[in-house]
Amino acid sequence: MAGTPNRFQLIQQFAVTAAQMQAIETRIFDAGMPVAALMEKVALNITRHLLSILHSEYTSTPVNLIGVLVGPGHNGGDALVVARELLYRGYRVLLYSPFSKHKPLTADHFRYAASLGIEIVEAIAQLADCDLIIDGMFGFGLERPIQGDLAQIVETVNSWWNKPVFSIDIPSGIHTDTGLVLGTAIRATKTFCLGLWKLAFLREEALPWLGTSELIDFDIPVTDIHAVLGVSPDLRRLTPELARSHLPIPLPQNTHKYKQGHLLIIAGSRRYTGAALLSGLGARASGVGMLSIAVPESIKPLLSFPLPEALIIGCPETDNGAIASIADHINLDSYDAIACGPGLTADNVSVIQTVLNSHRPLVLDADGLNLLAKLDPVTTLSNRQAATILTPHRREFKRLFPQLNHESHTSIEGSREAARLTGAVVILKGARTCIATAESVIINPESTPALARGGSGDVLTGLLGGILAIQSRRSQPPELSAQVAVWWHSLAGIVAASDRTELGVDAFTLTQYLNLKQLLSHFPQFTPNGNIPRYNN
Ligand SMILES: NC(=O)C1=CN([C@@H]2O[C@H](COP(=O)(O)OP(=O)(O)OC[C@H]3O[C@@H](n4cnc5c(N)ncnc54)[C@H](O)[C@@H]3O)[C@@H](O)[C@H]2O)[C@@H](O)CC1
Numbered sequence: 001m002a003g004t005p006n007r008f009q010l011i012q013q014f015a016v017t018a019a020q021m022q023a024i025e026t027r028i029f030d031a032g033m034p035v036a037a038l039m040e041k042v043a044l045n046i047t048r049h050l051l052s053i054l055h056s057e058y059t060s061t062p063v064n065l066i067g068v069l070v071g072p073g074h075n076g077g078d079a080l081v082v083a084r085e086l087l088y089r090g091y092r093v094l095l096y097s098p099f100s101k102h103k104p105l106t107a108d109h110f111r112y113a114a115s116l117g118i119e120i121v122e123a124i125a126q127l128a129d130c131d132l133i134i135d136g137m138f139g140f141g142l143e144r145p146i147q148g149d150l151a152q153i154v155e156t157v158n159s160w161w162n163k164p165v166f167s168i169d170i171p172s173g174i175h176t177d178t179g180l181v182l183g184t185a186i187r188a189t190k191t192f193c194l195g196l197w198k199l200a201f202l203r204e205e206a207l208p209w210l211g212t213s214e215l216i217d218f219d220i221p222v223t224d225i226h227a228v229l230g231v232s233p234d235l236r237r238l239t240p241e242l243a244r245s246h247l248p249i250p251l252p253q254n255t256h257k258y259k260q261g262h263l264l265i266i267a268g269s270r271r272y273t274g275a276a277l278l279s280g281l282g283a284r285a286s287g288v289g290m291l292s293i294a295v296p297e298s299i300k301p302l303l304s305f306p307l308p309e310a311l312i313i314g315c316p317e318t319d320n321g322a323i324a325s326i327a328d329h330i331n332l333d334s335y336d337a338i339a340c341g342p343g344l345t346a347d348n349v350s351v352i353q354t355v356l357n358s359h360r361p362l363v364l365d366a367d368g369l370n371l372l373a374k375l376d377p378v379t380t381l382s383n384r385q386a387a388t389i390l391t392p393h394r395r396e397f398k399r400l401f402p403q404l405n406h407e408s409h410t411s412i413e414g415s416r417e418a419a420r421l422t423g424a425v426v427i428l429k430g431a432r433t434c435i436a437t438a439e440s441v442i443i444n445p446e447s448t449p450a451l452a453r454g455g456s457g458d459v460l461t462g463l464l465g466g467i468l469a470i471q472s473r474r475s476q477p478p479e480l481s482a483q484v485a486v487w488w489h490s491l492a493g494i495v496a497a498s499d500r501t502e503l504g505v506d507a508f509t510l511t512q513y514l515n516l517k518q519l520l521s522h523f524p525q526f527t528p529n530g531n532i533p534r535y536n537n
C-alpha cells in the first residue's frame with residue numbers, strides 16, 4: 001500500500017481546463033506573486049529540464065543552434081526567458097516572432113533579448129539550419145484557428161520532419177481543453193506542460209501532436225488547486241501511486257484460498273479457444289485465490305494443461321462449438337466475481353442473460369458486450385443489483401450505446417454518460433483508457449500502442465476479474481479494481497515493449513510480463529523526470 005501522496009504525486013492526479021488554469025493563476029497573482037516573477041520561475045524550470053535533456057538525450061547529435069518561435073502572449077514570454085538562459089549557457093539562439101504586437105511582459109523580454117545580441121530573424125526559413133526548435137507561439141490562450149501566414153509557418157516547421165521540436169505548455173494550435181487541432185498545429189517531439197496537466201494531454205485526439213510529454217512543476221500551492229478543482233475532482237489521472245494504493249497487498253496473515261476470492265471466467269469456443277486461455281493467464285497473474293473457467297465441453301482438455309491450478313468446467317455446446325448454456329451444476333452466485341465474454345461468439349444471448357441475472361460482481365468483455373448489445377443494455381444493467389464492469393473498445397462502445405452522440409462525445413464524456421445511464425463501471429479502452437462511474441472519470445495517461453493487438457483485451461479481462469474477486473471479498477468499490485487492472489495491464493505492456501519493441505508484445509508474451517514484483521521494480525522510472533520528490537508539503 002502506497003503512503004499518503006506528497007504534493008508532487010498529488011498534482012500528477014489532476015488535469016485542468018484553460019479556464020481552471022487561469023483561475024488558479026489568478027489566485028496566485030491576487031495573493032501577491034508578481035506575474036513576471038512567476039514567468040521567470042516557470043521558464044527557469046523549463047530551461048533546467050531542457051538542458052538536462054540536451055545533455056542526456058542529444059549527445060550523439062549535439063544541439064548548438066536553437067530556433068525559438070515567439071508568440072504574442074505569455075507563452076512567447078516563457079520562450080523568450082528560455083532563449084535568454086540558453087544564450088547564457090553558450091548556445092546560439094535565433095528568435096522568430098511573426099507578430100507586430102506582444103503583451104507588455106513579453107515585449108519587455110523581447111527588448112531585453114535583443115539588447116543581449118540574440119539574433120532576430122525575419123522569416124521562418126532562416127530557422128531551417130537549427131538543431132532544435134522551441135515552440136512558444138501559443139499556449140492555453142489560443143482562441144481561434146491558426147490561419148494564413150501563421151499556418152504556413154506551422155506547416156514549414158512540421159515539414160522539417162527530422163528536427164526536434166519542443167513545445168512549451170502545449171503544441172501551438174492544439175486546443176487546451178478539447179485536444180483538437182485549431183486550423184493547424186505544431187507536431188512536437190516533446191511537450192513541456194506547465195504546472196498542471198492540461199486536459200488535452202488526456203485526449204487521444206491530441207496524441208499525434210504532443211510527442212512525449214512532461215510536467216514542469218512550478219510549485220502551485222495545493223490549496224489553490226483544491227480551491228478551483230475541489231479536493232476530489234470528478235476527473236483525474238490514474239497515477240502509479242493511485243493504482244498501487246488500491247492493490248490487495250499485503251495479504252492478511254490468516255487468509256485462506258476462499259478468502260482470496262473465487263473467480264469464474266466464462267469464455268471461449270471451438271473457434272476462439274485462445275481467448276479463454278489468455279483470460280485464464282491474466283487471472284492467474286492477479287493472485288486470485290481460486291480460479292474456475294467455464295468453456296464448451298470440447299475444448300476443456302486444451303485448457304487443463306496450461307492452467308493446472310484452475311478448475312476447468314465443460315458446458316453444453318452448440319453445433320458451432322459455442323457455449324449453449326451454463327452447466328447445470330454451476331451456481332453463479334457462489335463465486336466472488338464473474339468475468340464473461342472473451343471468445344464466446346455472438347451466437348447465444350441466453351448465456352449472457354443467465355450471467356446478468358446473477359447477483360455477483362461481473363466483468364463483461366468482447367462477445368459478452370456484443371451479446372449485451374442485443375438486449376437493452378441500459379435497462380438490463382440498471383436492473384442489476386450487483387456491480388457490472390464493461391470493458392468495451394470504441395467499436396463495441398458504439399454498438400452498446402447507439403443513443404449517445406458519438407460524433408461529439410469524446411472518450412471522457414462518452415464513458416461518463418454511459419456510466420450514468422447504466423450504473424456500470426465503464427472502462428472505455430484506447431490509447432487513453434477512461435474508467436468511468438456515474439460520479440467520476442479516471443484516465444490512464446501511460447500506455448503503449450503495443451497493446452493494440454488481438455488478445456490483449458482477453459488478458460485484461462482475466463486480470464481484472466481476478467482483482468475484482470479478491471477485492472469484492474474486502475468490499476472494495478469495483479472501480480478501484482478497474483483502476484488497478486488498467487494500470488497493471490498497461491505497465492506490463494510498456495515494460496514488455498521496452499524489452500522487445502512495440503512489435504514484440506503478442507498477448508501471450510504480455511501475460512509473461514504481468515509479474516507484479518518485476519513491474520514494480522521498473523516503477524521509479526515512471527515518476528516524472530526520474531526525480532524522487534524531495535518535499536512533503
Ligand atoms: N497559467 C500559468 O500559471 C502560467 C502561464 N504561463 C504561460 O502563459 C501562457 C498563456 O499565456 P496567454 O494567456 O498570454 O496566452 P498565449 O501565450 O497562449 O497566447 C495568447 C495570445 O495569442 C493571441 N492568439 C490566440 N489565438 C490566436 C490565433 N489563432 N492567431 C493569432 N493570434 C492568436 C491572443 O490574442 C493573445 O494575444 C501559458 O500557456 C504558459 O505558457 C507561464 O508564463 C506562467 C504561468
Ligand SMILES: [K+]
Pocket residue numbers: 075135136137138139167168169170171172
Ligand atoms: K506552445
